[in-house]
Amino acid sequence: MPRARHALPVPSGSRPGIHPRYLFDVDRNVVEFRLAPDDVSAIRFGLSPGHELAHAVRVLQRPAEHPMQWGWLRAVRGRVPQGAFDTLAVLIGPSGYFPDFLTAEPEWDLDAAGELERLRAASIDGMRVDLGKMLVRTTGARHDAVRGMLADPVVWRARIADAWEAVWAALLTPVWTQLERILRADVAVRSRRIALGGIAAMAAELHPRVSWSADAVRVELAAHREIVDCRGSGLRLVPSVFSGGCSVLTEAPVQPTLFYPAEGVTESWARRTASAAAALAALLGPARAGILLASGEPRTTSRVAADAGLAASTASHHLSVLRDAGLIASRRDGPRVLHLRTPLGEAVIGARL
Incomplete structure (x- = not known):
């Protein structure tokens, strides 16, 4: 059964461990993800390029709200591929x-190419179910367009994937470096909060509509309520730059998932990498800023020096300052010492880029 993304009313399917109606808060619509007490391993993080693209399409439809x-x-206004955009809209x-x-189901190492590959191979039966849901939720010209897709899903799967690829290339490829850094910096900060204060401390700062109560993460939504037993499956948390609110996935076979707004999103988040790097250089100095920017993967001191065009001793000094x-x-790996950004370093990068 395809999963359901709840932000507004969507009928719930059946799933072992989920009790869809309606055991609490009769005056509010709340999805409650039940977790084992103090089970830090129950929380996992993921990224979803497709979720970002979908909400970017929404931003373009109602820009005043974002x-x-x-x-x-x-x-991006001047480079929207109109035909492809209209298909996705x-x-x-x-x-x-x-x-x-x-x-695709959010994962930590999922990228746009992986999303697109899965879309091109999407289940035709699943498409029919999803398009059927769209058919009862649309009217007018949009309803007719969905009906046409439902009549020939094999052809439209390819057309939709082509549109996805075109819109991604035009609107998100130019800013994906900045966007991904914000997302990964957010995850680094949340993970640190779990380590220091537990799940409750982290969940309390996800969003005003998210809270921790009685060993559960609780999310207020517009018109959906459900209790989801995550003991055994865990809960996946996925930050988003383009979505300003929360939404959830609760149907099998997808792991229960909560999308929430990432920290550090300002009106200038999409500025060019060069200008943001210049701002970081003013804070740290050009050499240290460059080393920090390039430290998203483990590197030896000699590799850092070579990448930065510095003497090994100079690179070692800058690394020492950044480490302090x-x-x-820095950690030892046999005869080598490898250097990698910390969660704090990720947060600094995310805030600037």
């Missing part, structure tokens, strides 16, 4: 449900 994206909007719409086949500031961590 002031944090106005910098990005100014940069039929499916995604400005709010509410959009088909689950458009996005808590931005770089």
